[in-house]
Amino acid sequence: MNPIHKFFLNQHKHFQPGRPLARLAPFFESMERVFFGPGTVTGQSPHPRDSLSVQRYMMLVILMLLPCLFFGMYNVGLQAFKAAGQPPSFWPMLLFGAKTVLPLVIISYLFGFGWEIVFSAIRKHPISEGVFVTSMLFPLILPPTTPWWQAALGISFGVVIGKEVFGGTGRNFLNPALTGRAFLYFAYPVQMSGDAVWTAVYKTGVQAVDAVSAATPLAVIPATPAGGMAEKTLAAAGYDLGTLFLGFYPDSIGASSTLLCLIGAVVLILLGVASYRIIVGDILGILAMGYLLNLLAGPDSAPYYSLNPWYHLLVGGSAFGIAFMTTDPVSAPHTHGARYVYGFLIGILTVLIRVFNPAYPEGIMLAILFMNVFAPLLDQVAVGLQVRRRIPNV
Amino acid sequence: MVGAPADAVNRLPDPDRIALLPDRIPHIKPRLLVAEGDPVAIGAPLFEDKRDERFKFLSPAGGTVQRIQFGPRRSVKAIVIARARGEEGEIRFPLLDEQGLAAMERAQLIHRILEGGLWWVLRALPFRDLPDPERVPPMILVGLAAKEPFLPSPSVYLKDQAALLGFGLKVLGKLTAGPVVLFSDARSRAELGPAGAMLTHVVEGAYPSDDPGAVLYHIKRNAAENHAWFVSGADLLLLAQLLRQGRCPTRRIVAVGGAAAPVRQHYDVRLGAPLAQLADPGRLTGTERWIVGGLLRGYASSAEGFMGLYETSLNIVPADEAPDFMALFNPGWGRPSYSRTFLSRLNPQPLVYGCKLHGDRRACIACLHCANVCPVRMLPHMVYKAILAEEVEEYLQLGLLDCVECGLCAYVCPSKIELSQTFIAARRAYAREQAHKRE
Ligand code: SF4
Ligand code: SF4
Numbered sequence: 001m002n003p004i005h006k007f008f009l010n011q012h013k014h015f016q017p018g019r020p021l022a023r024l025a026p027f028f029e030s031m032e033r034v035f036f037g038p039g040t041v042t043g044q045s046p047h048p049r050d051s052l053s054v055q056r057y058m059m060l061v062i063l064m065l066l067p068c069l070f071f072g073m074y075n076v077g078l079q080a081f082k083a084a085g086q087p088p089s090f091w092p093m094l095l096f097g098a099k100t101v102l103p104l105v106i107i108s109y110l111f112g113f114g115w116e117i118v119f120s121a122i123r124k125h126p127i128s129e130g131v132f133v134t135s136m137l138f139p140l141i142l143p144p145t146t147p148w149w150q151a152a153l154g155i156s157f158g159v160v161i162g163k164e165v166f167g168g169t170g171r172n173f174l175n176p177a178l179t180g181r182a183f184l185y186f187a188y189p190v191q192m193s194g195d196a197v198w199t200a201v202y203k204t205g206v207q208a209v210d211a212v213s214a215a216t217p218l219a220v221i222p223a224t225p226a227g228g229m230a231e232k233t234l235a236a237a238g239y240d241l242g243t244l245f246l247g248f249y250p251d252s253i254g255a256s257s258t259l260l261c262l263i264g265a266v267v268l269i270l271l272g273v274a275s276y277r278i279i280v281g282d283i284l285g286i287l288a289m290g291y292l293l294n295l296l297a298g299p300d301s302a303p304y305y306s307l308n309p310w311y312h313l314l315v316g317g318s319a320f321g322i323a324f325m326t327t328d329p330v331s332a333p334h335t336h337g338a339r340y341v342y343g344f345l346i347g348i349l350t351v352l353i354r355v356f357n358p359a360y361p362e363g364i365m366l367a368i369l370f371m372n373v374f375a376p377l378l379d380q381v382a383v384g385l386q387v388r389r390r391i392p393n394v
Numbered sequence: 395m396v397g398a399p400a401d402a403v404n405r406l407p408d409p410d411r412i413a414l415l416p417d418r419i420p421h422i423k424p425r426l427l428v429a430e431g432d433p434v435a436i437g438a439p440l441f442e443d444k445r446d447e448r449f450k451f452l453s454p455a456g457g458t459v460q461r462i463q464f465g466p467r468r469s470v471k472a473i474v475i476a477r478a479r480g481e482e483g484e485i486r487f488p489l490l491d492e493q494g495l496a497a498m499e500r501a502q503l504i505h506r507i508l509e510g511g512l513w514w515v516l517r518a519l520p521f522r523d524l525p526d527p528e529r530v531p532p533m534i535l536v537g538l539a540a541k542e543p544f545l546p547s548p549s550v551y552l553k554d555q556a557a558l559l560g561f562g563l564k565v566l567g568k569l570t571a572g573p574v575v576l577f578s579d580a581r582s583r584a585e586l587g588p589a590g591a592m593l594t595h596v597v598e599g600a601y602p603s604d605d606p607g608a609v610l611y612h613i614k615r616n617a618a619e620n621h622a623w624f625v626s627g628a629d630l631l632l633l634a635q636l637l638r639q640g641r642c643p644t645r646r647i648v649a650v651g652g653a654a655a656p657v658r659q660h661y662d663v664r665l666g667a668p669l670a671q672l673a674d675p676g677r678l679t680g681t682e683r684w685i686v687g688g689l690l691r692g693y694a695s696s697a698e699g700f701m702g703l704y705e706t707s708l709n710i711v712p713a714d715e716a717p718d719f720m721a722l723f724n725p726g727w728g729r730p731s732y733s734r735t736f737l738s739r740l741n742p743q744p745l746v747y748g749c750k751l752h753g754d755r756r757a758c759i760a761c762l763h764c765a766n767v768c769p770v771r772m773l774p775h776m777v778y779k780a781i782l783a784e785e786v787e788e789y790l791q792l793g794l795l796d797c798v799e800c801g802l803c804a805y806v807c808p809s810k811i812e813l814s815q816t817f818i819a820a821r822r823a824y825a826r827e828q829a830h831k832r833e
């Protein structure tokens with residue numbers, strides 16, 4: 001027999017009802033699932049069942065997030081070296097980035113999964129695999145300089161308040177990773193916004209600085225002089241189209257590369273894991289609002305008005321939000337039709353928040369949370385329309 | 395999909411024991427009319443429905459009642475008859491020819507069917523219960539195709555039976571004020587020959603497009619048609635046989651399929667035949683699952699079981715109980731899935747379907763697979779929530795009564811929620827409640 005299987009079989013007895021570890025049975029199950037699919041068979045019709053499990057569904061999302069994580073490590077290192085005036089070299093940068101990023105990821109998993117275990121033991125629900133995705137998403141949307149204790153606090157808030165108080169996965173209507181992020185944003189604005197948080201400090205020993213100030217593209221745009229072109233300002237700050245698309249600029253850890261998000265989105269759509277309806281809605285919403293503002297732009301209006309709409313897709317974590325956050329199926333509407341509208345409205349709101357409320361440049365984060373709240377309402381409308389199309393059968 | 399039965403038909407000899415399984419007939423409340431040890435002839439009543447004593451169920455064999463098996467709460471699981479050696483006693487019924495049928499009143503015809511013990515072949519939507527004989531249905535649906543894996547192929551059981559089928563359709567024409575809709579898929583139209591020419595409706599798409607409820611959902615124009623009746627093509631042949639020949643039908647064509655079945659083909663067997671006659675248990679390992687009926691709707695039985703009255707197939711599939719090592723990371727070349735998360739999407743070979751759950755029970759993650767596959771465009775995930783919350787108004791509005799109990803939603807659900815079973819239970823409960831109200 002497979003030795004790993006033997007190990008799990010041997011340990012299984014400790015988690016049986018009545019044994020000291022019985023309450024941790026969901027934890028045991030989730031660990032076992034890493035290695036083994038369940039041997040359970042159906043008790044009733046339909047006798048065969050689909051090979052797809054929730055575990056696999058979630059695992060695929062995590063898989064597509066890994067490139068963002070590795071790129072994030074590299075980019076954090078790159079930006080820090082740039083700021084410190086060090087010559088860029090691949091391995092030291094990656095190592096530095098990993099040293100900055102991995103602790104945040106580990107903290108996120110420890111606390112996210114930890115809370116899940118606690119709640120699964122108390123409320124006797126199984127470990128929801130969603131938490132593995134949440135714990136991966138969360139660090140990727142943090143600034144690299146986030147203090148560890150804040151990361152711990154944020155993920156705890158996200159999992160506990162964003163999810164568990166509503167009854168756990170499936171009943172939560174907010175995206176837990178974003179809830180945690182938004183909490184930090186409002187509770188600790190100093191560490192979460194401004195120009196100084198997006199670049200990790202690479203200490204070279206001699207001229208140790210406390211913080212490196214490098215504006216993100218979102219912050220650069222409003223600084224465009226009146227009548228100037230926002231795109232030009234961006235380019236002048238070193239953020240030309242290619243840089244923005246590839247993601248070599250200071251930003252949240254894993255959210256900067258539009259290219260990797262695009263790949264992730266395409267793969268997830270092809271696999272049928274992400275809803276293309278939401279993504280199409282998002283993109284159309286952003287472009288439509290962007291064009292509308294272009295039309296309204298005058299010489300005195302804020303620079304955001306005249307920004308080429310496509311740029312909205314490249315900056316401020318839009319791509320990451322679109323690919324991985326809006327497509328969270330639980331916090332999105334639960335009908336196909338409403339998902340288009342949901343995406344479209346998120347797109348519109350994202351642009352509007354960026355333009356009209358420069359205090360919150362992270363438009364997409366707030367837009368998604370806001371629409372999470374309204375998703376049930378959209379569903380109600382969609383279901384109402386569907387019911388009206390049916391020939392009643394009561 | 396591995397396991398399709400071949401078209402060959404083997405006529406099997408009369409078995410020693412034959413059974414009728416009352417608790418496999420949905421909705422009815424059986425009242426026994428025989429006791430263990432009683433002699434019975436073919437066509438002698440074995441039990442009736444307490445709800446309507448005209449609904450009689452007649453013995454498919456002559457001999458003695460050997461055993462009556464009871465289930466929980468005194469439900470009658472099986473009435474087993476030891477068949478008499480040699481000639482079995484038989485009760486004859488009046489004959490009916492075309493002219494006789496044409497001249498007959500509807501009430502008389504119904505009386506004949508009730509007396510002949512074959513009222514059960516007719517069922518009324520939406521609950522799939524035996525219909526009320528006093529009610530005139532707006533439409534009768536007759537389905538020939540067999541898209542659920544694996545049922546007898548229409549080209550096999552209808553071979554040389556076109557005349558009988560035509561007679562059956564005329565009988566149905568007498569029963570309804572509306573149309574008799576005979577449907578099958580385009581392929582069987584070509585294969586069926588003269589019977590194919592009688593089709594009035596062609597269905598497209600995979601299972602369960604051939605379910606009468608799914609067909610009705612697509613062709614109905616108003617709410618009154620929700621109460622249409624339906625008969626399966628194979629059952630209609632039994633009905634026509636009874637009226638035409640005045641004898642209780644005792645045989646039907648049964649398909650044996652499934653990845654683990656030793657011999658996969660069609661058989662001509664007695665109604666209520668023992669399953670061991672259809673598949674030799676000696677050629678199996680003993681862990682396989684015996685499914686009477688199709689893979690998605692049938693019920694689990696064993697080598698000791700019998701064919702149910704409505705069932706026309708036996709599927710034997712591997713139970714597949716060993717946990718899969720690294721299931722999570724298996725690219726899945728041979729793993730059947732509705733989703734696109736397995737390489738089996740690109741695999742042209744037939745796949746083996748076992749009985750493994752392939753996952754654990756989880757909360758709904760709103761993947762909407764269930765809504766995508768539902769043939770009557772319900773939103774199963776929402777109906778499920780409404781049922782748990784006991785929001786009767788809401789789940790009826792969402793179309794619970796349109797549900798054809800096909801099981802696809804539960805098949806695709808990655809959270810392994812028992813959607814279809816929940817719907818079936820809720821529909822039965824609602825049907826009981828409605829019946830109570832009427833009384
Ligand atoms: S709800 Fe499920 S069982 Fe009912 S018709 Fe739809 S897919 Fe089939
Ligand atoms: S298939 Fe299952 S998990 Fe997916 S939406 Fe339907 S009920 Fe929810």
